[in-house]
Amino acid sequence: MVEFTVENLSVEEVERLRGVFGPLTESVRELIDATIRTEVDADVVAVARAEIDAATARLRERQLPGPYGVRISDGDQMPWGNPVIGLRNPIAPPVVLHRADDGGVWCDFHLGAAFEGPPGHVHGGVSALILDHVLGEAASSAEHPRLTGTISLRYLRTTPLGDLHAEAGIVRTEGIKTYAVGHLADANGVTVEAEGVFITPKWAR
Template sequence: MVEFTIESLDSADVERLRGIFGPLTESVRDLIDATIRTEVDADVVAVAKAEIDAATARLRSRQLDGAFGVRLSEGGQMPWGNPVIGLRNPVAPPLVLHRAPDGGKYADFHLGAAYEGPPGHVHGGMSALILDHVLGEAASSADHPRLTGTISMRYLRTTPLGDLHVEARIVRSEGIKTYAVGHLSDASGVTVEAEGVFISPKWAR
């Protein structure tokens, strides 16, 4: 049994949970992709649905009351339900963010069939979600979170599904406001540009 008192976990416990839930999330992520692209017959779909329903019932036999939230452990934050970076969210691509030499954030990742808008291309809302998150990460630090005040996107061209890159950095800070810019790109160059203002919330000041 997994005892899920997150606040009491040390780094070894966190890694143990990663080993349990990370592969489960990857399997569900693969299931989402297979569900979109399968062309099997109706009887095969019916059998698969029954198996999925049974697995869902097993997972629901013990679950959290409400959303996952951002848990804190000895090793830091665990935003595992997040739709961009969440370890336990199969909707998340997921992004693994890195710190650039200039202090900004970046990630290389892959978007497949689950993120399609125009045929063969990424849904514009997904591009906005990713950029909003990464700009927010760039504007924040572990002890100074900052939330989106305003953000604007400039879509230069459609973003093809496949391997992509995102990056963001701080431009300047003025009091409780931090200004950040970033972009999404493929192998041929930038597809979406973004700029935003991120606010230090009252509870974090």
């Protein structure tokens, strides 16, 4: 069973935490990009490393004993450690999902140097990660969570780094199985197609 941590936080407190940790995550996200692309001399790297180590030590003065998990406050989920949408996860692009009038989901986002596979293009595993999440969100709702059973992808061409779009929707539902399809696209059209089967877990039936 997937366990959720319920926290009795007010809307104001959740927004305060967003204001504290969102900018920190963005700073670390910028640090990751800078680390990949910097060409400074070794002495500058040494100074930066010492500063980063000192900042890391300060953040470790008080921390969770394990992963962040998914927290629920005032009925809303806070999956802030998620590698696709997590507010507190600097490896998340992040992807911000929107639900369309027809029930599907879509998102526009940017992938930079941290997500490179083939030179100048998105790593295929990153495309799969994002599409798995987008299809899963399309297949699920607050009342009916569904987890990935199977997912398959068809890579039509390489996906360039930069501004991208993803969308997904439900094809049909049969008992505990929900079938969803979606795709990843750049300005020139679809680059990856995906389809998957998402299962209502036993604890949610």
